[in-house]
Every structure is written in C-alpha cells, then in structure tokens.
Amino acid sequence: MAFQLVLPDSKSVSQAPSPLAYAVDRTFFYAAAAGALAIILLVIYILWEIGGQALPAIGRSGASVLVNTQWDVQNSSFGILPQIWGTLYSSLMALLIGGFIGVSIAIFLTQDFLPHSLATVFRTLIEMLAAIPSVVFGLWGIFVVIPFVRPAADWLHDAAGFIPFFSTSLSGPGMLPAVIVLSIMILPTVAAISQDAIGLVPYKIKEAAYGLGATRWEAILKVILPTASGGISSALVLGFGRALGETMALAMLIGNANQISLSLFSPATTLAALLASNFPEAGAIERQALMYAALVLLAITLVVNVAGTLILLWTSRKMAKA
C-alpha cells in the first residue's frame, strides 16, 4: 500500500495519489528513459557500423587518404583531400554570406523595425525555407542561379581574373552557385537561433543603453549584439554544421570535379557529394573507402555541432547569472 500520512481527527480530504497514478508515473518515466537511451544507442550503432565497414580501408591506407588527392578506382587509390577542402571551403563561404544575412535578419526582426505581427510573418517565411527539399534547391540552382550569376561571373573573371577567387571562368556548375544555394539553406538555422539569442538579452540592458543616450544602432552594435554574442556564435556554428552535411543540392550544383582551387567559378566537390554520386556503382573496395570518407564527414560535423552546443550552454549559463 502506498504511503499515507495519518493525522488525528483530520477533516481534511487530502490523501495519497492512487496506485494507478503511481503506475502511470512510473510508466512515463520508463518510456521517456527508453526513448532517450534508444537515441544514444542509435548513434553508437551508426558509428559502429560505419566504422566497421571503413575499417579495411583505414587498415589499407591509414591517414594517407586524408592527404591523397586522387580518387582512382582502377588503381584502388583513394584520397579525399579535395573533398575535405571542398566541404570546408563551400561551408565557410556559405557561413560568411548566410551568417551575415541571417544575423542581419535576426536584428531586423527583433529590434522593433517592423510591427510585431509583420515580424512574425517574416519569421515564419524564413523558417519555411528550411522545409524546402534539398533537391528542389538543387534544381532551382541549376535553372535559376547558374544562368543568373553567369554574366557577373564572366565579367569578374575578365576584369579581375588575377584575383585567385576569380581565376577561372564559370562553365556551369561550380563553387559559386553551390555557395549561394548553401547560404540560403543555412539561413533559417542562423536567423532563428540568432533571433532567440538576441531575444534573451534582458530588456533592462536595452533600457540601460537607451537611458545613456545611445542611438538605436549604438544600442544594437555596442550593447545588444555583444551581449548576445555567445548565442549568435553558436547559431553560426550550427549553421556551419548544417552546411557541412548538405548533400543533394551540392551534388547537383558543385560540379563534382576532383580538384582543389580557390576559384569560386571552378567546379569542385565535397565529401557528401562524393558519397552521393559514387555509392550506387561502387565495388567492395571503393565502398570501404567511401565509408572512410563518411566517417571523416561524421567526425567533422560532430565536432562542429558539439562545439556549437557547448557555446550555447556556456552562454545561457552566463545569461542566467546576469
């Protein structure tokens, strides 16, 4: 029998919860615990599977895969340096563009530039960008972005071809269209998390800035953004993580050329694009090498995401103290 408090001459209707209530309580606890545990096991299982299948490739060539630049199926010589380069380069460029625009949007939507209802509409619209399938972004990139940027790219190459970024001409798919589409794809992540971070800045801090006679931009740039800087950096890191793992749109837009170039107009490749395009026809040996590449990609995204989460945790703790 459940615990009861016995009081003398009590007229109170207070009593212990029923056995059923206790049972429901326990069931919910175990269900929630099982769900949480399942996620952890799933991650470990995925790592185990990919690691296991990559093991032969790791044993054969070790770390040389990371610096080798050829993906040569005939000679079973596999290197993923161009893919690592392409992944990091495209993601960093997307972070630069998407991050800047995303943070600007977050400022615009949180600092009373718009009536509240209109800001909500805008916010929803931007979040809807996240719901567009990757393949649609890819198609849009091919049929809209590439023709659209071509004149500007040709002009830049002719006029400023000595700058490494413009050193080749845009033949079609390449780094620039991929970066543009990728920037748009990470925009919702960056904008949403930055908005939350800026929203966490206490009103009293804003009031302090305005009370000292700060103009709106002085208050935003000198007080609000620095106060929200932790949350904004974690928004950028998470956006970067999303860019690193993006597959379909990049496979369609980046040109899948095994080369390392600073030029924004030359075709390139990424780890995710390599996996997507080579897996269907891969033999056993190439498959193992691809698993190795997948493991590297997983490691990169994992590190970036963990870093982002840690920054977010650290800042919300700092905020709580304020």
Next chain:
Amino acid sequence: MTNASVLEKPTATAGAAIDCNIDKIYYGKFLAVRDSNIAIEKGKITGFIGPSGCGKSTVLRSLNRMNDLIKGFKLEGNVHFHGQEIYDKGVDPVVVRRHIGMVFQQPNPFSMSIFDNVAFGLKLNRFKGDVEERVQHALTRAALWDEVKDKLKASGLSLSGGQQQRLCIARAVATQPSVLLMDEPCSALDPIATRRVEELMLELKNDYTIALVTHNMQQARRVADITAFFSVDISQGGRTGHLVEVGPTDQIFDAPQEKLTKQYIGGEFS
C-alpha cells in the same frame, strides 16, 4: 539637428532644472497619468512617492523621454528642461537622454568590464579627454572606487547587487549630466546597500539635480528635500495616476494639506 543643438546651450532659468506640466499621458487608449505639474529644482532631491500604479515612474520616465521606447506612448502638456521644450517636434530623444541621466530599478550593468561600463557614456559622447581619469572620478563619486580599483577589467556582472547599482550610478554620472533620474534605485537592494546608495544620493546632490521615485516612504523622508505625492483614481474603472500634493518633505509628512496624502502617510492604504 538645429533643434537638437539648442539643448547643448541651456539658458539659465531660476530654480527649476525641469519644469514638468503634464496634462495627460496615454499608453494607446489607456489614460495612465493626468494633471501632474511639478518642478524639479536645481541641486535638490525631489522624491516621488505614492501607491502602486499612481504614475510616479511614468512621470519620471517622461522627463528624459524614456517612455518614447514604449509603443503607444503619448504625452499632452509640456516638459521644459532649462527652459527648452523637450517634446517639441525635431527634438531628438537621444540628445535629451544624454543630458538627463537615469538609474533604474534593477541594476543593469552591461556584460563588459567595470571600466568599459563606466566609459560607455564617455565613448557615446565622443569624449576626447582623459577617459581613465573620468572613470576613476565617476567610480569615486559612486563610492565604488576602493572596492573595484584592483579589478577594473573584471566583468560588471561579477559584482554584488549593491555594487552593481553603484556601478550603474557611476556609469550615469561619468558624463556629468545635469539631472539624474532614479527610478526606485534601491528596491532590489538589501538594507545595508540601500543605506549606501542613500548616502550617495545626498553626496551627489551638491552637483546634480536628482529626481527619485521610491516605494519606500521612509526613504523619501530620509533623502528628499521636496516630496511629491501621487495617487491613483480607480473609481471610474480606469487606473489613472495623478499628482496630489507637492511640497517640502517635512510639510508633506508632518502637515499634509490633502486628505489623500494624510491617509497615505498615515498608512491607511499603500
């Protein structure tokens, strides 16, 4: 900018630093305050007391146009600062706030170093002189220098609540504005920190004109030279605050003219 620059050359008006004649203050359709005429005299502490919702904070925040941050705020009447109407079209609230400093209810230091907190206003005003000397002076005025002189690079948030509030006072006086508005500056502080801030106010009034909102009648009695009592009408369904009586603090507490004041001072409502 022609109107704004007028503020930088205050014309001498005898007695009052701020002369406030508020007919009505609206938030949207809500009438928050009516009929409150009060002069904030130079070199004195004017205390605003009254029950919750009586509009004392609203009136205080109208004196440096902080209320302009609130949507739907509308003021009928006028507020003269050294003879100049601060609600004139073309007056930039930012300029008004640079001349009339404010200390808030909750200590609100920025998440930057103690030094940068105090230097913030100096930088906003493009102060070209010796920033370090000004910061030290402001911290000394705020009775905080001895406690923080060895850790000026530490975060302002690392200080205790009372120290944070004195840091905010230092930040407000660093630019030496002529008037200081204090909106319940001690309500988040313990009694010891409260006493320190009160001593500080008495110290500061030699150089500054101070308007102080307080929920604590005893505080008004301890520090204010002039006390203004506000009350609130709840009879007509609204909650409209208004000034009931203003006068020398002793008179308000010992010989109030109005029945409402007498009841409030006597503790019949709060």
